[in-house]
Amino acid sequence: MAEDGTSRMVAPLPAPVLVNSELAAHADLEWQVDVHWQPNHAVRRRGLDSRELFAEQLPFMPTWARSSRHGATYGSRRYDFVLAGTRSENTLARVALRHLSLAAWVRAKAAEHDLSALPSDAGRRTSLLAGMLGGRRRYVDLFGGPLLPALRAMLATSAKSNVAYPDGEGVSLSSTEGVLTFAGICARTADLALADVREYADAALRAGVLRRGMVLRCTTCEQKQFQTVDKLGQRWRCARCDALNDLDRHAWKLPADEPTWFYDLHPVGRHVLSEHGEVSALLSAYLRKQRKEQRGAFIDLEEIVFLQGNRPQVEVDLVVYTDDVLTVAECKTPGELTGKERKREILKKCRAAAWLRADRLLFATTAEDWTQATRILVENAVASFSEWGPLGSPQVEFVAGLGRMDAEV
Ligand SMILES: [Zn+2]
Known part of the structure; x- marks a missing residue:
């Protein structure tokens, strides 16, 4: 299996010997061999032929092959170099095939038109997020699923928190970037039970696509900033001026008792949403x-x-x-x-x-x-x-x- 999901046969198929001895006696007979892939695992038909279907790209192809209704079809006879007097079984093609991932198939079709795809x-941004989350399916579940309204709300509509988040469950870090509390996420995913929101959020946190942290202000440069839980301690360092600060009330201001956790979307995720x-x-x-x-x-x-x-x-x-x-x-x-x-x-x-x-x-x-x-x-x-x-x-x-x-x- 290649990185893009294309899989190759590790060894060639056995020679497609005819079982019927009467037919096999005809040395000039040629037949077609059908190989079936598992249903729906590769794009069928659509005129894709030869080279791309072979597991190895040889300078001379041993026979022809084309994408067929159920998989691939190839010719039984070798038409690369065959010595006179070769035993008949050895004049048959022994081929290793591959079934192309959708990406490889699209590249192959593009190549037929002298194009690259x-x-x-x-696409690179979504692939990166899919890689972080553990697959394209999980990417689609997060960015095309019930948590999406909350993710979108992290693109702030105003630099003023009380304008962008009138419910008080978010903070604007700039005119375009904001972070939400867990209650703020729940409020924006009303169709989802709290336990399910937690599950989605935790999966995104493990993947690093969401990050938990605090919104703090530096005593030296006054910069308001999001600091991830990984960087927090009793002493935390300002992202802008490098000054060391204490994690005390001056840093988070409100509420008076304890700081609040906020959730931030990975910059690549923000980029995807902004486009x-x-x-x-x-x-x-x-x-x-x-x-x-x-x-x-x-x-x-x-x-x-x-x-x-x-x-x-x-x-x-x-x-x-x-x-x-x-x-x-x-x-x-x-x-x-x-x-x-x-x-x-x-x-x-x-x-x-x-x-x-x-x-x-x-x-x-x-x-x-x-x-x-x-x-x-x-x-x-x-x-x-x-x-x-x-x-x-x-x-x-x-x-x-x-x-x-x-x-x-
Ligand atoms: Zn600072």
Whole structure:
């Protein structure tokens, strides 16, 4: 298993010898060998062929292979160098195959169009958070799940705490950054029982995506700052001027008795939210719930950029493969996908969907609804796009109200 989830056969398959001796007597007979992968673990068909399917990239391929309905199909005969007089069994191809992760598959499809496909800057940030949390699923559960309103509230709307957090359960550290108490988190995740909030928060704390600490003021430079529990002691050091301070009432001011714990979101998490990267996580969580077979595999990939040489061509927010349906999705917050550039923008997504032979092109938003004008614009743009393959355009779908409990298609 490679880092990106691609798995390779460690040894070649046995030679595909014919069991029927009458058939086997025909030296010039060639047949096709089907290899089945576990259901839904790799992207099927869609024209991916040869090189990419072999476990090792050899200068001469021993035979041909292509992605098929259930896995891979390859030709029985070796067509690399075979000496005259070789025993017939040794003229058969012995191949080791690999099944590509979604990321590797997208790269392979991009390469067919002389493009490269890489995680965008946003994609690198979400991968980093997924790595900290222990996997993409956990990332989606946190950033596309019930704790999201609390995480969003950590992007302060004002430098004044009483404006940004009128309930007194948060403190603004700047005009854009704030921290919340545990009660403040609970108040913003009203659908969730307290014990569940605790469980989510603890998992995020263990991962370092949330950090517990105190808001303190330095006696020397007067800087208000968040100090994590890991750095606290009776004496704590100012992050700005390095002065040593005592952990006493002057440092935390209120309440009069004991300091309060606050929760801070990791800077990379803040960056994701400030660019609305959580909309892709919300869509991923939504599509996972929607799939036909709840137990069927669900694989997805976020924030990819297609490049020609060094020049970015198209960015895609989310690619999902489930129930043998490949979806290319565009995620928007209210107010996006408006303005003059929007048709060009939609045509770019069409290009990406055509390269990947997507079955579905999906536009998702956290807004209450897609306007009729936007729906028509998208449908016209898709119909006018001239590079769809022989199967025509993918199905176009809209999702609105993402993040509400009852988001609808
Ligand atoms: Zn200081």
